Structure formats: C-alpha cells, structure tokens
Amino acid sequence: MTEFGVINWLVLAGYLSGMLAIGAVFSRKNISTGEFFFAGGRLPWWAVGISMIATSISATTFLGNPAETYAGDMTYMMLNLGVPVSIAITTLVFIPYFRRNNVRSAYEILEKRFDRKTRLLASGIYSCHVLLRTGILIYGPAIVFAAITGWSTTSAIMAVGVLSVSYTWMGGIRAVVWTDVIQFIILLGGGLLTLLFITYGVEGGLTTIIATAENAGKFRWFNNNLDPGDAHTFLSAGVAYIALDLAVRSCDQQFIQRYLSTQNIRKAQWAAVLSAMLGAIAAWLFFMVGAFLFSYYTKHPAALPAGTEPNGVFPLFILSVLPQGLSGLMVAAIFAAAMSSLDSGISALANTTVVDFMSNKEPSSPQTRRLKTARLSVLVWGTMGILAALFASSFDASLLHIALYFTSLFTGSLLGIFILAVAMPFARGGTAFTGALTGMLLLAVCTHGLYIDLPSVSAIPVIGWIASGLKLKLSWPWFPVISASVTVAVGTAFSFAHKNIAKNIVSTFD
DSSP states (O other): OOOOOHHHHHHHHHHHHHHHHHHHHHHTTOOSHHHHHHGGGOOOHHHHHHHHHHHHHHHIIIIIHHHHHHHSOSGGGGGGTTHHHHHHHIIIIIHHHHHHTTOSSTTHHHHHHTOHHHHHHHHHHHHHHHHHHHHHHHHHHHHHHHHHHOOOHHHHHHHHHHHHHHHHHHHHHHHHHHHHHHHHHHHHHHHHHHHHHHHHHSTTHHHHHHHHHHHTTTTOOOOOOOOTTOTTSIIIIIIIHHHHHHHHHHHOHHHHHHHTTSSSHHHHHHHHHHHHHHHHHHHHHHHHHHHHHHHHHHHOGGGSOTTOOHHHHHHHHHHHTSOTTHHHHHHHHHHHHHHHHHHHHHHHHHHHIIIIISTTTSTTOOHHHHHHHHHHHHHHHHHHHHHHHHHHHTSOHHHHHHHHHHHHHHHHHHHHHHHHHHHOTTOOHHHHHHHHHHHHHHHHHHTTTTOOOGGGGTTSTTHHHHHHHTOOOOOTTHHHHHHHHHHHHHHHHHHHHHHHHHHHHHHHHO
16 A cells, blocks of 8 residues: 555545534534534434434445455345335334424433333443444444554544544534534545546446446345345345344434434434435445445456455555545545444433433533533543443454444344333333343343353253254344344233233232
C-alpha cells in the first residue's frame, strides 16, 4: 500500500471537524431531556429513516459485504427476503403500540404491562447487548483504519470513540440523526464511486466486469438448501432471520427512540419503511462492490499482493487505486460507519439509563438536573463502549464470535418479552421474567454457548442422554428464534398455570 498522503488527511480532518460542528450547532436546542433524547418529536421522517439504516449498516456492511462476495457470492442478500414481514409487524403493531402508550423508552412500557423487575431485566439485557455490539463495531473498522493510515488500533479506537461521544454529548439525538444522514450519504457515495472507478479501470468496462463475475458465480444470491446449520440458505437467511430483524426493529431502543422523535405514528411508519428500502439497496450495492473487485483483480492479478485476505481487498483498493482525496473520503466512510454505530448506541443507552434505571430515583428533579444526568450518561456509556472495543482488540477473533453469540442470545429473549406483552393479554410479569431467563439458558445449553462439559454428565441416567441430545447444529440466524420461542412458550405456560392455581385457591374459599 502507498502512504495515506496529505490531501487524504485534510479530507478526513474536514469530515471529522464537520461532525463536531453539527454537535455544537444543535447543543443550544437541548434545554430538556425531551429535546436531548427525542428532539421534541419534530425530526423529519426521512432523516429518521436514513439514520436508522445508517446505524444498522455499520462498518460490517461497508467492509464485510464486499469481502463476502469477493470470497463467495451474494447469498446473504436473502437476509432481505424476510424484511417485509418484520416491517409489516413493526409498522402495524409495535410502532402504534409504543406511540399510543406515550412512553419514553421501549422498556418503560414493560413496567406498565408487567412489573418493574421485568422492565429492569429487559433494560439490562439490552444494555449488555448494545455494549458488546458497540465494542465489536468500533474494533472492526479500527483495524482497517489503522492498516490504511499507519495509526495503531488503539489510537483508531480512541479517535472514533472520543469524536462520537463529543458530538453526541453536545447535540443529543439531533446530532446523531443529522450526522447519520451525512454519514450514510458518504457511505453510499463511496460505494458508487468504487463501482465507477473499477468500471473505468478494467479493459472492456462494464461488460467485461459483469461477465467475469458472472462466470465465477459471484451474482448467485439464492440458495434453496434447507440446512439450518448453514447461514447461507433460504431457511436460515430468508426465514429464520426474520426473528432477529423483527427484534431489532421492534425492541431495540435505538429504533424506538427514533420512532418517538417523529411527529406522529404515520411519520414513524414511513421512516421504518424507508429504512428497510435503503437497507436493501445499500446491502446490494456493497455486495456488488465485492463482485466488481473480484473482476478487477482477476484482470489485474499483479496488483493484488499474495496472501491478501478477502477482508483486506477493499482497503487495498481504496489506498492503492483511488486518487488522493477520494481515498481520504473512503476512509472517512469507514470512520462514518463506526461512528454511526457508536453515537446511536450511546444515545440509546443514556436514554435507557435515565428513563429506566433512574426514573424512580429522581421522579421530580428539575429539567436542568435531568439534562446533566443525561449528558453524564452519554459520557459514561461512551467510555464503556471505547473500553469494550479496546478489550476486544486484546483478544483473538474467537472472543468476537462469543460476543456475537451473546448478542443473539439477548436479542431473542427481548423479542419474546415484547411478544408476551403485546400479543398475550393473560401473561404476567413473573412469567415473562421467568420465560426470558429460561429462553437464554436453554439456547446456551442447546448450542453449548456456556461451554458445558457434556461428557462429564453423560454417565448420569436420563440427564446425560437429554444433555447429549440437546447439542444442535444451528447457524446464527436461528439463535433468536430459539430464545424468543422458548421465552414465549414458557411465559405462556406459566401464565396459564398461575391462572389455574389462582382459580383453585378462589374456589377453595367459596
């Protein structure tokens, strides 16, 4: 790779300065927690929709999708097949449910519907999930940024973290949403410019590129295999993934906070639909980048150093092929992907802290004090997110897989709790609480997520046989399906049992 260059540094510095300026501009509007967390419910629906997809895309899409196609094909496009189902449920059921109950947090409604311990459990599960996810989503692009610029990974993590925390601390949700809009435009523009440069960099242009990728099977996107152990099949990516997508869109405070920042239910629904449409477009675009990169380096094999990993192909192209200034903009896009994940996460976590964990402690405190608490929460969670990324950087990739596993563990249980709350009127707080814990535990056992030593119990009659049979070969999209299903099933069963016991007690005294 060539050096990053002065022009690239200037472009990157200009982008980062612009993000801080946006935070400073909006800081004066935050006179209450309602303004800080929800912008008074006055954000444009289209900006909210773009912000939601910018948060969801992260650097995983920008860097991971091209690597996925370059090394394989586009079968992960099937993840979008179930999105219309999750969007329909979200817009028709969950968004009206949250808006009509006039809540400030996704988990506030659980105390109204169940009890405080269920609300705190859901808030705690969510906080763990976002903290783990944030650490991973900062660490991944930090590695690439460090490789391109010559910085250390630690310096890259600190830069992303400090800048994101700074403009979120100043501007609140307004800064988060509007910086996300700019970051999404940079991400999308970066992908389109890459396709354009590759087209002009291959003799024969678009026709040759398409033919080369087509012959290598890079445009294959559908796999009708029904093996649940393979994440690249229709059953896993097209069907099972619906549960995870629904959990994110309907139970994640990062999304709920944005639904509550629009003017009304209809605008929130439009924002959700827009985010889904843009998500499919962005996913396709960056899968195409991977296919185009494959064609480019097939025609220019000498330009690809031996031993280059698929994840390193796109960063190599950015620094060695794109001209000065444009490559700086592309690195800014990598920065943007990481920052859009961190700013949304810490804003949502701060909202959860103030609304869910501290609401009973300071119920009548003045707005100035609550606003200070909100900003302090941003600093605390931002610091923890940076520490989580630094912690991840000190271990090997297997730890990252474990962290991703546990985010799936948490997400499914959250979805199960909300299904009980919305669709099961007879469910009670204690049963939802028990169902969520059971769902997480059973998923951990079924997938050996807790690294249980099954051979040690194999000699125990019955128990050993059951434990050995619980080992399931399932790909990651199935994890939320299991934990959500068990949460609902156990919660429902316990609710009926509790109802019958209560009836028996009443009939005894009659």
